[in-house]
Amino acid sequence: MTLLDEFKRLNAFFLPILLIFTCQGARSDLLVSPAGPSQVNAVAGSNVTLAVSFSGAPDPAVTWLMSDLPVVTWTINSPAPPDIPLNSRKVLRIELNGSLTFVNVPLNYTSNYTVEMTKSGLGKSSTTFTLKVFETIHNVTLSAQPDLVVEGSQRFTLQYRMQQGVIEEQMWFFGGVEINTNSRYLVEDRSLVILRPNRNDTGRYTVSLTNPFSSETAHMNVTVLYGPDEPTLEASPAQPFYVSGASLSLSCRADGLPPPTAEWAFGGRTLSGSRGGVLNLTNVQTSQGGVYTCTLLNEQTKEQRRQSTSLNIYEKPPDDPMCSVQSANNVDLQYDCRWSGGTPHAQLSFPELSNTSIGAGNFSLTVTASDNLNGRTVACAAHHPIQQNECNVTASSPVEFLPxxxxxxxxxxxxxxxxxxxxxxxxxxxxxxxxxxxxxxxxxxxxxxxxxxxxxxxxxxxxxxxxxxxxxxxxxxxxxxxxxxxLRGPSISDSSLFPNQDGTIVTLTWEVPPTSVVTGFDIQMKGPDILKKNRNGTQTRGGSNRFHTIQQKPGSARSADIFSLDPKLTYRFRVIPKARMAEGEPSEVHRIGPGEGLSGSAIAGIAAGIPCSLLFLLLLGGFIYFCVYCSKNKGRQTRYPRSRAVEKAITTQTDTTPHNLLTGGLKSPPDYNRLQQTPSERSVALPSFVPPPPVRVATTV
CATH class of the missing domain: 2.60.40.10 (Immunoglobulins)
Structure with missing residues (x-):
């Protein structure tokens, strides 16, 4: 490629890019955006700035609006002072870049602020901020209305008071669980209303007040007064018996004022974990069956009441029955069925193998292996008073496999x-x-x-x-x-080559026979070397007419990627399997590229030789034409009478060879003696052809 061609190629590449950037630079719009957060919180009495940035135009006109009311108007870099209302001049200050600063910001400046920037011919751009001004929260207290809470009353209310502060969020909790407005609770401004209170509403109430700069909590214990009367014991769900692993609750209820405390006992031991007279039992076991007693006590009256109930618990075996088959001395088959646990134990059997053998919990049955058991599914029947179940097992001989x-x-x-x-x-x-x-x-x-x-x-x-x-x-x-x-030595059963769309990257894949011993692969290439960068940063390329290793892969690899190829050149690749130092037969050679073809110098020589060849043929044709023309002119010259001696000399000539000028491109006259011979005649010598005597011609001038 000549220097001129290279310059044209670069010019065609960079000229569109230059035009794109030139066209883009010809237009710019005024753009204003927040230089910080658009949601800004501030403590009353502090300084805060609503920071903005703009681009696309110099020195735009700036207008800040508080809600929809303009509060600051100014042109950036203008010597004239900004236009600020008199009552806001001690608070508002505009910065050189158009940002708005609040000095000792008061509480009443909480609002939405919009900045608008305009520039003649470039339109208007705006962005909005939200400013919230807070005071820190101090001295929060709770009070209840009315003072005594009685079960069944219409409502009672918890209210909070504080010395100062601005509240952004209030949250109410009962027993550590957050309270939201529902059919029993109303969360109102500065208060929590409990509708139709009952004994379950007794407990600790908490209010949490927060803003971005402070938080405070206040607590209050509320007691709902009732009973006790005659206790009522209930089991939920109500059933004649319960299955082991189930969950249930025993409740003990009685009216009283103040509320009585409930205590449950079982087997002479007091049970912990009861709350509000409710004892929750989860994942019950047979050992928990028996008599449960509830005792109710009014802390103020010291009055006690007791009530007992019986709990029956049955246990079923856990999970499902499990079946398996084992080899007994590699001759017999031992069928196993297991469903342990339960009260009573489950009864297990294999009806298809024996009608008399039955076991409890764990059961095994040994039978002689036979062809009719191969692939046959055998069921284990598991019977329990609570549940009937079964499991299946299939014995089978080994199937064909591949090592x-x-x-x-x-x-x-x-x-x-x-x-x-x-x-x-x-x-x-x-x-x-x-x-x-x-x-x-x-x-x-x-x-x-x-x-x-x-x-x-x-x-x-x-x-x-x-x-x-x-x-x-x-x-x-x-x-x-x-x-x-x-086991075979290192070998490759199949290989393929996949180039990318540009021809600069190829993926070489291969397969290895299942029993081949391979520890690694050499990826080899023949042809021009891959582009590399030297220390000066320029790319260099060599070449090789022999295969040489360019990558080494482990024995588990089945593909290799080769980068930085020139799609205009031809490369050949192959894979050499190896077992340590031993090499196997190389894979099929894969070629990529345009082919061998002619070199650039050969093509240039042919291109230069074509005009020279045409010129040579033109000159040769002219020379032949000139010779023929001269010969014709010589034959047309006037002939004069010759002496007999000359004519005799001419007529006695036996050489019939045509003139030298007629031999170039013309055929010799045929040998009439040979043409007239038969195959049998040509085997003997014939007399040579004698031309007739010449005829004298006299020309009179």
Whole structure:
């Protein structure tokens, strides 16, 4: 590419960008926005500023409005003083950038403020602030109306008073729980109204008053007076018996004034946790069945009343019955059914296997393994007075499976191959390992996992991998499955190349045979090198006609991304599988790029040679035309009589070769002797053709 072409390319790239920025810079609008928060809180008597910023025009006219009333008018950088009402001049002050400052701000300046900026020809822009002025809260007290709260009265009210303060939020709590307006409570300004109070409204009430700069709380205990009368005991929900794990409550109620205290006792022990005469029992057990006694006491009158009730609790077994099948000596099948707990214990049986065998809680039945049990679902029937249930179990022989091979490198740099064999079966299949017809001996080289499903081979030698044949057998009483694993050296089964849309990035993917031992991959490339930056920041590129490694990937990798490719050039890629230092056969070579084609210099030479070739052909044609023209003119010259000696010399010539001028581009005269020969005649010598004697022609001048 010449310098002129490069300049044209850059000019075409940067000229639109310059035009865009030029057009954008030709227009600007006046814009005003808050330079800080638009919601501003301030303490009465402090200084506060509503900060703004503007852009798009110099020295706009500024107007601040309090609600809809203008309070400050000024033009920025104007020598004239701002226009501020007389009664606000000690409070309001406008800053050089148009911000509004309040000096010793009073409470009555709480309002919404709008700033408007205008500039001739650029329109108007505005933004709004909210200013709230607060006083700190001091000396909050609570009082009740009326003083005595009686159950069934219409209402009683809690009110708060304070020495000073501006309240932004008030919250009421009863027993630590927030109170909101509902059918029993009315939260009003400075008060809480409790409608139709009852004994459950006795407790501690709290009011919390807050603003952004202070908070205060006040507390008051309220007692609702009643009873006691004859207590009433109830269980909820009402049932003849309760199931273990259920929840219920026992309530003890009586009228009284002041309110009586309730105390529950069970088995000679006082129970804690009762509140308002209600005893809540959750997740009850059979040990909690019996007689419960409630005692009511009026603290002022000291009068007591007792009432008792009986509670019956049955327990069902927890969860659901569980079924399983185990191998007994790898010959028989042991069916297990478990549903522990409960009062009484559940009765368990396998009706399909035996009509007489029954167990309680935990039950096992051993039967001889047979083909009719393979894949057959057997049900365990579980009977309990509260609930009947069942569970199912299916015994099956091992199914076909594929061993999994995993290759790693230990801390000492040795190859470790792990073969994993698992076959779905019920009961679980035991795995045995063999090599060359003999059981694998556990030692330094071979290790078998505790569940026998994994064989670990340490210090694996890739060079003799064809001899490394292992067999894993999965077996249970119903059958077995056997798979032979022939470990292979590093190899690749398939590979693909996916370029991006621009051709600057390619993703190389590959697959590895399931039993191949691979610890890593070399990603190799042939062709121009990838662009790199040197110390001076310039990009350099080399090239290579041989494959060389550009990336190294671990054995678990199945893809590689290659960046910074030139879409105008041709690259070739392949993957080399490796097991430590041993290399396997490379993958298929993948090519990307426009192809081999002609080089730039060859194309330039052809382009320059075409005009020269045309010029050479033109000159050659002119030269041939000139020669033919001269020959014709010479043949048209006047012939004069010749002497007989000359004619005789001419007629005796035997050379029939045409003139030299006629040999360029013309065919020689045919050999009539050869044309007239038959195949049999051409095998013998024939007399040569003798031309007829010349005829004398005399020209008289």
């Amino acid at each position: 999994a091979v995993r290759t790693t490198v230990d801390s000492e740099g040795r190859i470790v191959v792990t073969i994993h064999c698992v076959s779905e079966a019920s009961p679980k299949a035991a795995v045995s390992w063999s090599k060359g017809g003999q059981a694998v001996a556990v030692g330094a080289t071979h290790q078998i996992s505790s569940d026998t499903t994994r064989l670990r081979i340490r210090d694996y030698n890739v060079s003799n991998f064809l001899l490394q044949n292992y067999t894993c057998t999965c077996r249970n009483p119903l059958g077995s499955q056997r798979r032979e694993v022939q």
